[in-house]
Amino acid sequence: MFIPNTPLDQKEMLAKIGVSSVKELLSQIPQDLLYPVLNLPQALTEQELTAHIHALAEKNKPLNNFIGAGIYEHFIPAAVNALSSRGEFLTAYTPYQAEASQGTLQTIYEFQSCLCALMDMDVATASHYDGATAAAEAVLASLRITGRQEIIVSSALHPHYKQVLDTYVRHLPGVHITEAPLAENGTLDLEALKVLLSDKTAVFLLQTPNFFGCLERAGEVSDLVHKAGALLVALVHPVSLGVVQTPGSYNADFAVAEGQSLGNAVNFGGPGLGIMTAKKIYMRQLPGRIVGIAKDKDGHRSFVLTLQAREQHIRREKASSNICSNEALCALNAVIYLTLLGPKGLQEVAELNLERAHELAALISEVPGFKLKYSAPFFNEFVVECPVPAQDIINKLEQKGFGAGYALAGLKGMENCLLVCATETKTEADLKAYQTALKGI
CATH class of the missing domain: 3.40.640.10 (Type I PLP-dependent aspartate aminotransferase-like (Major domain))
Structure with a gap:
């Protein structure tokens, strides 16, 4: 909990307990364990800070995201x-x-x-x-x-x-x-x-x-x-x-x-x-x-x-x-x-997820060298076997503006496998663009 004590408040409390400063209060703690003094830049005005934050945000690289693996991009009303x-x-x-x-x-x-x-x-x-x-x-x-x-x-x-x-x-x-x-x-x-x-x-x-x-x-x-x-x-x-x-x-x-x-x-x-x-x-x-x-x-x-x-x-x-x-x-x-979606709305969202993932899987399978690893029915995401290490695919598609998926190289025998996700946020154009980008590399 943040308690906004003023310098005067701090001075009164320190005097009450008989020490002259916070440093003296913490004197029994070894110096190497104390939090270091922060060399912070000069404070900014609200207008300057807003401009600075906008400048930092513009450095972000927007990606058309096809990454799932436990965290999913869905439309939020x-x-x-x-x-x-x-x-x-x-x-x-x-x-x-x-x-x-x-x-x-x-x-x-x-x-x-x-x-x-x-x-x-x-x-x-x-x-x-x-x-x-x-x-x-x-x-x-x-x-x-x-x-x-x-x-x-x-x-x-x-x-x-x-x-x-x-x-x-x-x-x-x-x-x-x-x-x-x-x-x-x-x-x-x-x-x-x-x-x-x-x-x-x-x-x-x-x-x-x-x-x-x-x-x-x-x-x-x-x-x-x-x-x-x-x-x-x-x-x-x-x-x-x-x-x-x-x-x-x-x-x-x-x-x-x-x-x-x-x-x-x-x-x-x-x-x-x-x-x-x-x-x-x-x-x-x-x-x-x-x-x-x-x-x-x-x-x-x-x-x-x-x-x-x-x-x-x-x-x-x-x-x-x-x-x-x-x-x-x-x-x-x-x-x-x-509550907003209700049972019918949730069913429609789930059906869209199912359709988009299967449509993308079919498009990727048309690209030479790429194929689905598993034949079982799937929802939302699927594993693609690539002709090269999956991380190479991710790196190359990132240059084209895509978050291609999640590399499974950490799992035994899956160095060339890519976990790809498509939710209801993806349009038919997004799916075709992914396929085109994949063909281009």
């Missing part, structure tokens, strides 16, 4: 930011004094309601830090519920999510992570998964569409996982639920997502919005908070925190999580976005 920028929303913070924060509680309640409908699940929490931490928290809940110690994930799980999950569990005694391999079509090898699942498996983390954009056979995976007595955590792309089956329809125990694509801009990759939902039976294992409806002493409707299994309210070792930040403004954008 003007009403989303117009409403969420209102003072009563923008300046409201997390409701520590819940009964005095009815507006904030109501927006969280509506957010939870939208998520339950979207995911087809029983309960949803107030938002989490991002999709990766929501997925990791669902896995931790599954470990507590089952009492088992083996985690299985798909090898097509987003690599950054794997890193976050590993950070969460690496020091838990006996807990280990196993990866299930892919079939040639880019989806899970179900026979291999069947062999890996056992009475030691606590949870399987399924991403669909997976990191490569391929849609998994979620119903078959769910049956195998539950037959082994394990729990299923489904990690989904929320926009895809306009056209593909919901986590609730294939009996997922927890369903999580990155909610950035719901009314939140790309913003250089953040902030994110962690979505977490579950079956009602597991409600008390959810981290964070759940807002519900009650009545006040006069019988009027009121919103309350009905579940608060988070670090501020429960002793550290008893809390279900110590990392469950509510991304309130991002969640507000998401609920406004979903």
Whole structure:
């Protein structure tokens, strides 16, 4: 919190505690640990600063963006930011004094309601830090519920999510992570998964569409996982639920997502919005908070925190999580976005994403030397095998004004593979221009 103390305020406080300066106050701290003196330029007037910021902004190179890989460029209706920028929303913070924060509680309640409908699940929490931490928290809940110690994930799980999950569990005694391999079509090898699942498996983390954009056979995976007595955590792309089956329809125990694509801009990759939902039976294992409806002493409707299994309210070792930040403004954008679109609008957006991605995939496949790596049905993005390292393609297309995609060189055997994304923001002309640029190199 910023407290604007004037020089006179500081002088009075220092005199009160018996020191002459802030430097004397900090004298016991070794000099090399103190924050260095900043050599800042002379202060600018508002007009000069505005001109300076504009000059910096003009150095940005605009790119026609075809990069996805977990953060997606979608059209955001003007009403989303117009409403969420209102003072009563923008300046409201997390409701520590819940009964005095009815507006904030109501927006969280509506957010939870939208998520339950979207995911087809029983309960949803107030938002989490991002999709990766929501997925990791669902896995931790599954470990507590089952009492088992083996985690299985798909090898097509987003690599950054794997890193976050590993950070969460690496020091838990006996807990280990196993990866299930892919079939040639880019989806899970179900026979291999069947062999890996056992009475030691606590949870399987399924991403669909997976990191490569391929849609998994979620119903078959769910049956195998539950037959082994394990729990299923489904990690989904929320926009895809306009056209593909919901986590609730294939009996997922927890369903999580990155909610950035719901009314939140790309913003250089953040902030994110962690979505977490579950079956009602597991409600008390959810981290964070759940807002519900009650009545006040006069019988009027009121919103309350009905579940608060988070670090501020429960002793550290008893809390279900110590990392469950509510991304309130991002969640507000998401609920406004979903409300504006409604089920029909979300379906139309999802269909456009599906169409644009398949149209672009077909155009790229026409360019000599380029082909799709996987044959499975896909949503939003897909993997292209290039005749040269993918980073070379990215560098060359950047000179032509395109963000060509995400290079998969960090994954074994995929040095020449490029993950390409096309959302509803792309026009037919954009897709043809991408193909033309690719032919030109």
